[in-house]
Amino acid sequence: MSVIIQAAKLQKSYAGVRVVDGLDLSINKGECFGLLGPNGAGKTTTLRMLLGLIAPDGGTAHLLDLPVPQAAREARIKVGVVPQMDNLDPDFTVAENLLVYGRYFGLKDSEIEARIPSLLEFASLTHKRDAKVPTLSGGMKRRLTLARALVNDPDVLFLDEPTTGLDPQARHLIWQRLRELTNQGKTLLLTTHFMDEAERLCHRIAVMDNGKLISEGSPRELIESNIEPQVVEVFGEHAAAWARAHAAAYAQRFEVSGETVFCYLQDARALVAHLHTQNGLRYLHRPSNLEDVFLKLTGREMRE
Amino acid sequence: MSHFALPCLSLRFYPIWQRHFLVWKKLAAPSIMGHLADPLIYMLGLGYGLGSLLPEMGGMSYIAFLAAGTVCYSTMNSASFEALYSGFARMHEQRTWDAILNTPVTLDDVVMSEILWAATKSLMSGAAVLSVIWLMGLSHSLMSLWMLPLALMVGLVFASIGLIMTALAPSYDFFMYYFTLVITPMMLICGVFFPVTQLPEGIQIVASVLPLTHAVDLARPLMNGVVPPQAVMHIAVLVAYTLAGFYISLVLFRRRLSR
Numbered sequence: 001m002s003v004i005i006q007a008a009k010l011q012k013s014y015a016g017v018r019v020v021d022g023l024d025l026s027i028n029k030g031e032c033f034g035l036l037g038p039n040g041a042g043k044t045t046t047l048r049m050l051l052g053l054i055a056p057d058g059g060t061a062h063l064l065d066l067p068v069p070q071a072a073r074e075a076r077i078k079v080g081v082v083p084q085m086d087n088l089d090p091d092f093t094v095a096e097n098l099l100v101y102g103r104y105f106g107l108k109d110s111e112i113e114a115r116i117p118s119l120l121e122f123a124s125l126t127h128k129r130d131a132k133v134p135t136l137s138g139g140m141k142r143r144l145t146l147a148r149a150l151v152n153d154p155d156v157l158f159l160d161e162p163t164t165g166l167d168p169q170a171r172h173l174i175w176q177r178l179r180e181l182t183n184q185g186k187t188l189l190l191t192t193h194f195m196d197e198a199e200r201l202c203h204r205i206a207v208m209d210n211g212k213l214i215s216e217g218s219p220r221e222l223i224e225s226n227i228e229p230q231v232v233e234v235f236g237e238h239a240a241a242w243a244r245a246h247a248a249a250y251a252q253r254f255e256v257s258g259e260t261v262f263c264y265l266q267d268a269r270a271l272v273a274h275l276h277t278q279n280g281l282r283y284l285h286r287p288s289n290l291e292d293v294f295l296k297l298t299g300r301e302m303r304e
Numbered sequence: 305m306s307h308f309a310l311p312c313l314s315l316r317f318y319p320i321w322q323r324h325f326l327v328w329k330k331l332a333a334p335s336i337m338g339h340l341a342d343p344l345i346y347m348l349g350l351g352y353g354l355g356s357l358l359p360e361m362g363g364m365s366y367i368a369f370l371a372a373g374t375v376c377y378s379t380m381n382s383a384s385f386e387a388l389y390s391g392f393a394r395m396h397e398q399r400t401w402d403a404i405l406n407t408p409v410t411l412d413d414v415v416m417s418e419i420l421w422a423a424t425k426s427l428m429s430g431a432a433v434l435s436v437i438w439l440m441g442l443s444h445s446l447m448s449l450w451m452l453p454l455a456l457m458v459g460l461v462f463a464s465i466g467l468i469m470t471a472l473a474p475s476y477d478f479f480m481y482y483f484t485l486v487i488t489p490m491m492l493i494c495g496v497f498f499p500v501t502q503l504p505e506g507i508q509i510v511a512s513v514l515p516l517t518h519a520v521d522l523a524r525p526l527m528n529g530v531v532p533p534q535a536v537m538h539i540a541v542l543v544a545y546t547l548a549g550f551y552i553s554l555v556l557f558r559r560r561l562s563r
Contacts (some may be wrong), residue, residue, distance in 0.1 A: 009522070014563065051406065053405060053406075054562050072410075072446075073408045073409075073410060074408070076407060076408045077408050078408065079406075081398075081406035083402060083403070083406065085399060085402075087398065087399035087400060087402050087403040088403070089323070089398070089400065089403075090325070091327045091330055091331075091399060092326070092327075097325070100319070100322070100323045100326065101403070102405070103319035103322060103323075103408050104316070104320070104404055104407035104408070105407055105408060106316065106320050106408065152407075222377075
């Protein structure tokens with residue numbers, strides 16, 4: 001498999017703080033790769049370096065076999081970007097946004113015009129072709145941004161939090177489209193805060209914190225290698241007191257967060273039987289997921 | 305990739321200019337009004353009002369004297385407003401630059417297109433004012449057609465200098481300093497309303513290094529069908545301001561956007 005995006009010992013500091021600290025990354029053709037991490041972990045800075053928008057302080061980056069930022073202009077001819085914040089042209093219609101953006105890639109107007117109907121269809125915006133951007137809903141704007149990122153028929157897509165701020169319907173539509181793009185053989189690099197999004201879409205995931213890669217693998221591998229397979233969440237006023245007295249006897253590991261106790265274990269049967277005898281405590285028994293891994297790796301405290 | 309590298313330009317600035325033009329076309333009517341109304345109110349108001357008290361100025365009627373200055377200051381204003389307010393909106397508010405920079409277009413192309421677009425606005429503004437001047441019969445010489453390239457040149461100068469402010473601005477409020485401390489004084493001491501020679505010597509020296517003075521010194525003879533004295537020197541000063549402004553603003557934008 002050929003490597004499409006590669007970073008070696010990538011480093012970047014702002015005002016003396018290492019935002020990205022010796023990052024190694026290698027993304028293969030056709031992969032959907034998720035970059036996860038709390039706010040300030042260095043995800044966006046990493047994307048910007050891989051796109052050649054900012055120069056690293058150390059290390060090297062390659063995009064489509066070209067060194068960036070040195071050959072960023074050539075590399076970006078075959079790259080599409082969905083930024084974190086919408087930056088569509090508010091004065092233009094949906095179709096004009098696509099036309100004007102396509103020109104930046106050096107495409108002829110006739111080529112872009114020919115491509116617009118299929119882009120609109122992909123974004124489910126055919127009926128909004130002549131609508132002005134401010135009249136679109138948040139989900140429509142995101143879909144237009146995605147269509148805009150495809151105007152040059154890119155081999156690689158960078159998506160920085162593509163579904164942040166969207167309602168569930170809009171998110172599901174975006175997920176469906178991203179899966180279609182992966183099926184077409186495009187390479188996707190996305191950042192997200194939604195673990196279910198990463199778990200559904202990504203072939204491989206890297207968790208970043210404080211500018212460093214702390215774990216990498218398929219969603220399944222990350223769960224298996226980092227965390228017990230079962231989780232029992234115990235809720236109630238007395239949950240914390242119960243945890244101090246009993247949790248260690250049943251669970252390999254437990255964490256108290258407010259009025260909820262998270263018990264991580266290999267086999268939950270004994271704990272569930274015990275909880276049946278406890279009045280005033282409710283519980284939820286479920287398989288462990290990526291969010292459990294994420295919280296274990298990056299901690300529960302707020303990042304602000 | 306140093307911030308101080310010389311500009312690396314490509315033809316990819318053109319689609320960005322096209323974009324600005326398409327936006328302008330949608331808002332053309334109020335924009336043309338703006339190009340015409342403000343300068344004409346000054347020119348006609350002062351020209352006839354004050355002009356009736358003055359027998360002549362610099363060997364011509366006051367309104368004819370004012371006409372050349374008006375073309376220069378209105379083109380200065382168009383480029384300045386475009387580079388500061390509209391440029392800041394595109395860079396900061398609407399994040400249009402961010403969108404463009406994700407394509408094979410570089411920051412150098414983006415800054416170049418901002419300057420050329422602001423200069424285009426100056427050209428439109430200059431052409432609008434000049435048409436009125438011709439219609440009113442204030443200039444009879446074909447040489448006044450040279451005012452059009454001059455309007456473009458003045459636009460390049462003030463777009464380039466103005467973008468330095470845009471690159472430094474934390475918000476729109478910052479631009480007030482530039483307009484009150486730089487643009488308005490220039491309008492008053494660079495020979496738009498009266499000859500620079502009327503001013504105290506110290507201020508004359510200041511005026512002599514300001515770009516608007518050189519623009520006015522080229523404009524007034526052209527309007528009267530005379531080849532401007534020291535034309536090459538005046539043009540050289542304007543070109544120097546443009547190049548310096550472009551380079552300094554580009555370095556500042558590179559620094560600002562690398563954060």
